[in-house]
Amino acid sequence: MELRFTLPNLRKLDLLGTEVIVAAVAEDEAPPHGVAGLLDWRLSGRISRLVERGFLTGRVGEVVLVPGKPKLPFDKVLLFGVGKREDFSEPVYRVVVEKMLSTLEGLRVRSAVVELPGRHFDAIRPDRAADILLESAGSKPMHDVWTLAETLESQRLVTQHMIQERRRVRS
Numbered sequence: 001m002e003l004r005f006t007l008p009n010l011r012k013l014d015l016l017g018t019e020v021i022v023a024a025v026a027e028d029e030a031p032p033h034g035v036a037g038l039l040d041w042r043l044s045g046r047i048s049r050l051v052e053r054g055f056l057t058g059r060v061g062e063v064v065l066v067p068g069k070p071k072l073p074f075d076k077v078l079l080f081g082v083g084k085r086e087d088f089s090e091p092v093y094r095v096v097v098e099k100m101l102s103t104l105e106g107l108r109v110r111s112a113v114v115e116l117p118g119r120h121f122d123a124i125r126p127d128r129a130a131d132i133l134l135e136s137a138g139s140k141p142m143h144d145v146w147t148l149a150e151t152l153e154s155q156r157l158v159t160q161h162m163i164q165e166r167r168r169v170r171s
Helices: 010-014 034-042 046-052 090-106 126-137 152-170
Strands: 002-006 020-025 063-067 076-081 111-114 145-149
Touching: 002 126, 002 152, 010 034, 020 034, 020 090, 034 046, 046 063, 076 090, 090 126, 126 152
Parallel strands: 002 145, 020 076, 020 111, 111 145
Antiparallel strands: 063 076
């Protein structure tokens, strides 16, 4: 799996030409925050309405598919529940990442824009999140490129960490 980066803002997201965008939704966030909040704004509150109606709860294991076009450049918006913010942990992160990988594999999506679970509320360090993602994806050859929505500082941290890991493995 190749990791690329983009900033988590609508202007940058609009420039990406993938079929699917993936965002995390916490059970105790209304309206949604992070990339889900940006998408909600662009979709005129559609995600918020799904939350209000109880169709989207944000519980761990939940997956909701929302059409993206014509208001977004993505055909599909996939929303993954991460549970309550205070209960978020590395084991929850692993469960949601596995769910993301299997869902995208089931849809035969090889390239996606992704907000990793818990990242929009800094519940997991970006370098640790990337390590677990790559470890989980290692056994699943269906995933070519994931463009991660991260701040510049997080992008730098992950890139530096990956360089250090490559050096460590070589020696």
